Amino acid sequence: MTLAPPPAARAGDSLASVATPSLMIDLDAFDANLAAMSAFAARHGVALRPHAKAHKCSEIAKRQVGAGAVGVCCQKLSEAYPFAAAGIASIHVSNEFVGADKLAMAVELASHVHLSVCVDALPQVQALGDAAARAGVTIDVLPEVDAGQHRCGVTSEDALLALVDGIAAQSALRFAGLQAYHGGIQHVADWIARKAEASRAADIAARYVRALDVRGVRCGIVTGGGTGTVEFDAASGVFTELQPGSYLFMDGDYGGIGWGGEMRWRHSLFVLSTVMSATRPGMAVCDVGLKGLAVDSGLPRSVNWLGAGAKATFSYISANDEHGMLQAQHDAEGDFADLVGKRVLLLPGHCDPTVNLYDEYVCYRGERVTDIWPIDARGLSR
Amino acid sequence: MTLAPPPAARAGDSLASVATPSLMIDLDAFDANLAAMSAFAARHGVALRPHAKAHKCSEIAKRQVGAGAVGVCCQKLSEAYPFAAAGIASIHVSNEFVGADKLAMAVELASHVHLSVCVDALPQVQALGDAAARAGVTIDVLPEVDAGQHRCGVTSEDALLALVDGIAAQSALRFAGLQAYHGGIQHVADWIARKAEASRAADIAARYVRALDVRGVRCGIVTGGGTGTVEFDAASGVFTELQPGSYLFMDGDYGGIGWGGEMRWRHSLFVLSTVMSATRPGMAVCDVGLKGLAVDSGLPRSVNWLGAGAKATFSYISANDEHGMLQAQHDAEGDFADLVGKRVLLLPGHCDPTVNLYDEYVCYRGERVTDIWPIDARGLSR
Numbered sequence: 001m002t003l004a005p006p007p008a009a010r011a012g013d014s015l016a017s018v019a020t021p022s023l024m025i026d027l028d029a030f031d032a033n034l035a036a037m038s039a040f041a042a043r044h045g046v047a048l049r050p051h052a053k054a055h056k057c058s059e060i061a062k063r064q065v066g067a068g069a070v071g072v073c074c075q076k077l078s079e080a081y082p083f084a085a086a087g088i089a090s091i092h093v094s095n096e097f098v099g100a101d102k103l104a105m106a107v108e109l110a111s112h113v114h115l116s117v118c119v120d121a122l123p124q125v126q127a128l129g130d131a132a133a134r135a136g137v138t139i140d141v142l143p144e145v146d147a148g149q150h151r152c153g154v155t156s157e158d159a160l161l162a163l164v165d166g167i168a169a170q171s172a173l174r175f176a177g178l179q180a181y182h183g184g185i186q187h188v189a190d191w192i193a194r195k196a197e198a199s200r201a202a203d204i205a206a207r208y209v210r211a212l213d214v215r216g217v218r219c220g221i222v223t224g225g226g227t228g229t230v231e232f233d234a235a236s237g238v239f240t241e242l243q244p245g246s247y248l249f250m251d252g253d254y255g256g257i258g259w260g261g262e263m264r265w266r267h268s269l270f271v272l273s274t275v276m277s278a279t280r281p282g283m284a285v286c287d288v289g290l291k292g293l294a295v296d297s298g299l300p301r302s303v304n305w306l307g308a309g310a311k312a313t314f315s316y317i318s319a320n321d322e323h324g325m326l327q328a329q330h331d332a333e334g335d336f337a338d339l340v341g342k343r344v345l346l347l348p349g350h351c352d353p354t355v356n357l358y359d360e361y362v363c364y365r366g367e368r369v370t371d372i373w374p375i376d377a378r379g380l381s382r
Numbered sequence: 383m384t385l386a387p388p389p390a391a392r393a394g395d396s397l398a399s400v401a402t403p404s405l406m407i408d409l410d411a412f413d414a415n416l417a418a419m420s421a422f423a424a425r426h427g428v429a430l431r432p433h434a435k436a437h438k439c440s441e442i443a444k445r446q447v448g449a450g451a452v453g454v455c456c457q458k459l460s461e462a463y464p465f466a467a468a469g470i471a472s473i474h475v476s477n478e479f480v481g482a483d484k485l486a487m488a489v490e491l492a493s494h495v496h497l498s499v500c501v502d503a504l505p506q507v508q509a510l511g512d513a514a515a516r517a518g519v520t521i522d523v524l525p526e527v528d529a530g531q532h533r534c535g536v537t538s539e540d541a542l543l544a545l546v547d548g549i550a551a552q553s554a555l556r557f558a559g560l561q562a563y564h565g566g567i568q569h570v571a572d573w574i575a576r577k578a579e580a581s582r583a584a585d586i587a588a589r590y591v592r593a594l595d596v597r598g599v600r601c602g603i604v605t606g607g608g609t610g611t612v613e614f615d616a617a618s619g620v621f622t623e624l625q626p627g628s629y630l631f632m633d634g635d636y637g638g639i640g641w642g643g644e645m646r647w648r649h650s651l652f653v654l655s656t657v658m659s660a661t662r663p664g665m666a667v668c669d670v671g672l673k674g675l676a677v678d679s680g681l682p683r684s685v686n687w688l689g690a691g692a693k694a695t696f697s698y699i700s701a702n703d704e705h706g707m708l709q710a711q712h713d714a715e716g717d718f719a720d721l722v723g724k725r726v727l728l729l730p731g732h733c734d735p736t737v738n739l740y741d742e743y744v745c746y747r748g749e750r751v752t753d754i755w756p757i758d759a760r761g762l763s764r
């Protein structure tokens with residue numbers, strides 16, 4: 001017996017008939033964001049290596065590479081597999097990893113794609129070098145330096161030099177440059193403050209580059225940057241490669257921060273939901289909660305009715321596992337029973353973990369579904 | 383080219399070789415919880431219909447039914463499919479739904495299993511009755527009454543009577559009783575306060591039951607209750623059927639509330655994670671963050687080292703998308719570089735949305751993997 005839920009949508013469907021909840025991409029906005037970042041990187045003469053952890057979708061990665069990206073970043077080795085399988089030729093794993101299972105994935109990936117990885121400890125270098133040599137593959141290695149986030153990365157020039165020497169001692173590894181990423185400053189709301197923080201991070205990276213330079217070690221690549229800081233990173237003269245991910249989607253949290261002149265992003269990612277109950281004054285209950293919306297960066301920022309919808313403006317005020325509570329902002333005594341069955345587009349607070357809850361994007365232009373893109377790296381967190 | 387990540391683990395593996403992050407079930411604790419709830423329900427003469435939204439796994443549902451459950455609850459129609467496919471014969475969808483896609487799923491499910499559903503609006507009754515009649519299936523219907531949560535459910539006896547009359551007018555629908563569930567009180571920490579709240583919810587349910595009774599309408603089933611209130615619901619004399627889900631796992635949030643004498647649950651659900659970086663004093667970074675841990679009910683409550691581990695006690699203090707920050711509670715100046723590669727079992731704050739992030743449970747007894755159970759309803763939120 002094959003008993004499985006029907007597909008959420010097919011190309012050509014109206015948005016009014018898409019099964020909910022569904023994760024939606026407004027392709028007009030998406031295309032604009034895709035083109036704008038490619039043009040931005042080209043204008044500033046920096047390589048663009050978008051972060052695939054944001055979208056986890058090989059269809060999107062192919063479009064990024066088609067628009068000029070040199071490859072993609074992944075945050076995990078398992079995450080890289082669907083991109084390698086889809087023909088993305090250059091993948092940077094922008095993170096440390098440890099253990100036999102991880103080494104096995106690294107050498108398998110390196111036999112299919114140009115692979116680079118991050119390290120911040122000497123035993124990792126040795127284990128990776130041994131595994132790569134045994135497998136007969138070569139892996140590019142970029143030590144990570146702590147650019148101020150105090151998460152991963154070396155914290156001294158001596159530790160960096162030890163890694164560089166360790167890499168040089170491994171015939172199957174190649175020193176390719178440095179990674180310097182400060183995730184903590186990406187969402188600083190004040191543009192001036194964010195610029196200052198990005199400048200500090202770039203200065204740290206520059207100090208490490210110089211420390212290697214005086215020892216005759218040249219960093220071919222200095223990679224880092226996120227959507228919130230690319231405009232500063234590109235102008236810093238330090239970074240040769242940028243790793244933004246969220247620019248494609250522009251989630252609720254990023255949408256709320258200040259942006260400079262070159263950065264004009266459109267919201268392209270939404271969750272489509274249906275009102276399935278409305279028995280109380282001023283309230284409606286929609287069919288998406290914690291299992292379809294990551295709330296670590298807050299609840300959905302806007303509730304936009306599809307079609308006629310409600311006259312009142314609603315806010316998404318709380319999420320249960322499978323329910324979302326919508327509250328009328330003014331007409332608190334209104335009877336909204338006739339809203340049952342109506343649909344809303346919700347702007348999620350944080351794109352990356354929201355994307356990781358869905359198996360496909362339902363892509364649309366105007367009121368029509370045009371494509372279904374599998375989120376083929378969904379759940380690949382190892 | 384088949385290029386896919388290797389499996390996380392195989393039966394017989396040591397926990398030290400399971401790929402991380404992985405979602406783990408301690409089967410000794412799990413079995414104890416499974417047996418305890420079955421015995422509790424039998425002792426109190428109430429039917430047990432555990433909520434499958436918590437575990438989303440047909441292997442677990444089969445064990446629950448094997449231990450005496452009358453079937454399972456699902457929160458969504460799509461979620462019910464893997465349980466129906468696995469042979470669970472009785473499924474209650476404990477939620478309202480609306481729209482042609484949902485009706486199509488309801489009648490398909492009803493042709494394979496004994497299906498009951500909730501309603502709280504008359505148009506839903508009519509649409510469901512029409513769809514069921516067209517498909518030639520019969521569906522049991524349980525109007526939901528608002529037991530104090532102010533989410534879904536009717537809020538007056540008149541509204542309930544209108545639904546009952548509406549159901550009676552549909553030849554393909556059968557009135558089966560009421561659902562009264564108050565999710566908001568499940569996690570009330572104080573046992574006495576929680577008991578009082580549960581009593582209020584049961585009183586509301588009883589009032590609706592009596593209102594129907596005086597009109598000659600008998601509620602065969604009054605279903606509701608969750609892990610936090612079953613001990614009160616079972617004793618209330620109102621509920622004939624209980625819907626707990628989290629008791630199997632006992633997550634961090636539930637573990638922190640007060641429990642009465644009959645309720646003795648063990649933590650059985652953990653996330654296994656590896657330290658992949660430790661370059662700063664007093665800190666270690668593990669390989670699981672927002673994409674492997676739901677944080678809506680807080681960060682992981684405990685960090686237990688697998689094997690020798692660290693001498694210091696650590697707390698999980700913040701989650702990025704793919705990173706977890708572990709901070710030493712006392713030895714803040716210690717150098718923890720030798721922790722890289724060591725493993726921790728983390729107690730997640732909230733089981734349901736954490737489970738929804740994984741594709742399988744890695745089940746273990748002692749230090750050995752014994753089973754891999756697919757989370758076959760993962761992501762089925764429609």
